[in-house]
Amino acid sequence: MLDSVCAAQSEYRLVRSPSIRFSEIISALSVALDLTQGHPQGHSMRSCLIGMRIASVLSLSVADCSALFYALLLKDLGCSSNAAKIAYLFGGDDHQIKHSARLIDWTSPRQCIKHCWENCAPDGSNIDKLAKVATIVAGGPKSGRELSEIRCERGAAIAKMLRLSDATAEAIRDLDEHWNGKGNPNRKKGENISLLGRICGLAQSVEVFLSEKGLPSALKMANERRAKWFDPQVVDALLTFQSDVDFWSGLRSNDLIGKLSLWEPPDEILTADEEGVDRVAEAFAQVVDAKSPWTFQHSTRVAEIAVGIGAQFGCSEAMLRDIRRVALLHDIGKLGVSNKILDKPSKPTDEEFAQIKKHPEYSYKILKQVQAFDQLAEVAGGHHERLDGRGYFRGVLADQISFSTRVLTVADIFEALTAKRPYRDAMDCEQAQSILKGDIGRGIDGNCLAALQQWLAKTNINSRVELQLDAIERHSSSLSTL
Secondary structure (H helix, E strand, O other): OOOHHHHHHOOOOOOOOOOEEHHHHHHHHHHHHHHHHOOOOOHHHHHHHHHHHHHHHOOOOHHHHHHHHHHHHOOOOOHHHHHHHHHHHHOOOHHHHHHHHOOOOOOOHHHHHHHHHHHOOOOOOHHHHHHHHHHHHHHHHHHHHHHHHHHHHHHHHHHHHOOOOHHHHHHHHOOOOOOOOOOOOOOOOHHHOOHHHHHHHHHHHHHHHHHHHOHHHHHHHHHHOEOOOEOHHHHHHHHOOOOOHHHHHHOOOOOHHHHHHOOOOHHHOOEEOHHHHHHHHHHHHHHHHOOOHHHOOHHHHHHHHHHHHHHHOOOOHHHHHHHHHHHHHOOHHHHHOOHHHHOOOOOOOHHHHHHHOOHHHHHHHHHHOOHHHHHHHHHHHOOOOOOOOOOOOOOOOHHHOOHHHHHHHHHHHHHHHOOOEOOEOOOOHHHHHHHHHOOEOOOEOHHHHHHHHHHHHOOOOOOOHHHHHHHHHHHHHHHHOO
């Protein structure tokens, strides 16, 4: 079944090193978390640099510095889990809503109502806006706590999945707690909030204001919220380097990953071996698939199908491992697409589809930052390319589309066709195969489709529809309690 090109590429590794500096991978993938929160690229890395500088002033132990380092980079691990709810409640772009919320004092009723009015039903009438605002106001503080709890608890759980320390998970869990006890989700107060969580909370707020309004505004915010939102001692540590021009200008560097490597405690440097890279791929697949109930377990299922296709070609176990990794990570760029579009109950408009079409490029750029992932990035970024050159994001022709990309493309299309979408029902296996067959030579590789069919003939693969419906039901039920 294999032609000579596929035979050669079927053994080609997509991850070029058996051991990679863990911080390099996490720093790069943190950009995906920035996208989900609507922050400029590098927000998490800049927050990490600010937080680590504070830690040095406070003379934290090596172990605490290591735990803080990863908490700052991964503080938004759970952020995709409440995206669908926020988009539904506001009737708007969850990215814009989340980012703008970081620039207000949400403990102030006046500022909250103003923020709601500006962000609720942006395309609707004043009546639509009033209805959304009324729903949010009726939910009261309880609604905000539940949204925060979803995010913080989910983020802490994924940190543990990555086998990071309890201190890292606790810091992520405490991210939105306030010194005065008026934060979320658990209303912790003062020193009941972990010190690492206190540092994370200040560092992320300073970075948001710094990027949006400049250093004077960021420092003013920190001073105004001192002993309210933030631990006075942590704010004082920040102020000790407020005049360090080199530090603040360095946050604009194009090599933030390189700068971060200098702040990771040398005695606590973590490396990701083969199993470690697998865990990272599995963890971020969960982050991606949590973005919308409609995409629940999509990445996991694409990985299963892609590995099944690859196995029919006789790929080595090492190559199958890489195919699974790229399948798990292929849609990481979709974290940059608003749930207002992803969850829309009708087909996307041309303008909305243009936004969706950006996600393979986002995936490519995020993964490309890890040197050992350069080939992985090429495959992930190419999963919507077509043999006839009419795909996206590059529009390349067949001779530029690798074997692994062809495998991933068929797996992705088949999985998508057999799952529900907000605007259409799922297709059965026969319908999906018929559509794929009609696109052989133009869109997809016929050998890869034949391999898929061969695998399906001997595999009992269950539909993802029931899992989707369960996720949608849980989503709907949770909305009724907000």
